[in-house]
Amino acid sequence: MSSIARSVPTPKMLRRLRIALVVAVVAMLVGGLSTFLGGYAAAASVADDVVPSVAGVSAVWRQLRDADSRISDCRTDPAGGGDILDCAGVLASGEYRGVVADAVQRLAVLAERDVGDDADRQVLRVAQGLLIRYLGLVEQANLSLGRGQGVLAGAYLRYASDLLHDSVLTELDGYRKVIDAELAEQRDSTWRAPASTLLWLLPLASGLALLVLTQLYLAGRFRRRLNVPLAIATVGLAGLGLVAGQPVLTGGRFASATAGLERLVDAPASDASQPAAPDRRLVDLTHAAADSHSLQYLMPLLALALLALIVAGFRERLREYEFESP
């Protein structure tokens, strides 16, 4: 630096330093804002899409299984010669219609979530289609029961229950894998990768180093202890780095949230162990990890202020050479 500084005329050197600092700040802003927005977008996707999807699948699974177990508990009444089911009331109440309608609606809402691609979400359409067939079979059982055909009603209920367990819940389990893949994609988001921090860390380090060198250069050339605007800019740049580093600093929260969700999604689901929904603590954690506190708006303002300080820091010194030929 010193040999270069000696060989380059002062005004030219000052302009070069100013340009380098401006470039460093702009690069810092672009890199920092990108990683900040990308990092928080991944966290927001987990909070806004993955968490409701995990909860939705769990709710649909639970309500269908519960309703079906009440229907499946129907048994042929031996005293009635095998022709009367002892749970006619369960069918007559029509509760299953509400349950299926609710489940179909929930699946439609799930399909609107940004989890997986269109082809992945096709699984939900399959489940919806199967649920309509399930409803048809239970209706047939109800109809057969009304006609006094207990054996046939029992057969339809078995078909319905088998369809639910062998197909509908299997498809839902397939969708849990889609959620799992989405979760992994967000967890491994490029914007949250350690290498991405270099996008703002390198401009930050360069900017800080340049600011220190500029102070030394100015002190040597103009016999002044400190250039105040540039000193403030140094603090400001460190502050910008602190804001840009938020996704890294709050990364532990995000990691805990995704790990908790993964445990839920990876847990095998069956009749005995139904897929669980995220508890309040986990939901809060994912939302906290996704909360950027609107700091993304602060970053451009901070960068503008830094640019102003840099311009101001060089202005007086350059003015001293205003009437020299360049």
Add this chain to the structure above:
Amino acid sequence: MTALRHRLAVLLTVALATSGAAACAGISGESESVTVMASWDPEQREGAAFRATLARFTRETGIEVRYQGVRTITPILRLADLGDALPDVAVLSSPAELARYARAGRLVPLSPDEAIQDHQLLRHDGDRRQPYGVVLKTDLKSLVWYDAAAGAGPPRTWADLVRRGADLRTGGRTPPWCLGMKSGAESGWPGTDWVEDILLHQSGVEAYRRWANGTLAWTSPEVRSAWEAWRELLSTAGMTDGANVERMLLTGWDQAGAGLAGGGSGCAMEHQASFARALHDGYTTFFPFPRFAPGPGGDSTGVEVSVDVAGLFSGKPAAQRLVTYLASRAGQAEWTAHAGGSFFSPRTDLDRAAAYTSDAVGGQIAEQLATTAGNRCLDASDFMPQTVASAFSTAVLEFLSDPAPERLVPILQRLDAIRQAVPPAEWLPDPCPPVTTNR
């Protein structure tokens, strides 16, 4: 300054070239992929064979194919239609369902191609109309699989078949017939196959044609006679006893013949299509559906077949190319090679001897399909409008749950009321189309 300009120009060129290449890759990637939906489970033998054929297509053309195998394809496709998310190609076992999409304007007209034989194309009304589907797969339904260890050879007539059931029962094979109606939301279809085959063989092709195209009443003597013949067969074999009724209703269609070839005291005969060979290796001996003594129609030469028909739901050239490949001689040969004896081609120019060189049973079925090419009738329930077909399956279950003679007439009356309620435009004309062997 010149050097700076030069550098900028180089940078700009590189940037443009990179973004251009990326854009081209994106565009080509979008147009060179096809989605296919069919009912073959990718984890089962049939689905695996289909996927292997698709993989060959991808290797040869570079076109990616995304396959979705769903057993209950009909409601799922309807839902996809509502959600405007139809696949590029769908393969359905029901020509009537595919024709419904054609009527609704959802299908893209198929371009004529020399690689497809004429009789593979399904048309609404003979040759005058644009084809709406291409038959990719055929299965013989007029078959009875049996355990060769259970006794005498194939019955020659229907009366022999009925007697055989009774003999097997007496000989300790209980129940004598392997019969399972459970098939999810489509439960009952194995019974519809029985009624169809009996009607075809008992009353002939013309009666079958009229029944399947909605012009013969369900309450007609021909149809009633078919149901009654089935009841006679079942009751003679003791299948209508309480425990067997429940067994028939609650056994999965794909499990019914699981012990067919195992000897022992289990069932020894099963009326099931050639696609049953994809289920397990027990399907080794069969006889053709036996003739009736001259019945009302007198013509009992027809055979029942099922088909899997591809429909084109998008105008992508890649989708048309895929359908053409799957229907072509090369595609069919590839499919046969991967199917392990569970695939039978609708084409008449396939080298059957080479295709089934190490599979005698498969060769016999393929030969039978070829020799009966002129009098094949499509599965009537696949040919009828969906409403009627569903009611037919339901009626079978109701009939089996209580096969008392007096229950049959109300069932048939209900079916006929449904037949009459379906608009004539929804019925297809000819379930027994002529097969030409010109190409």
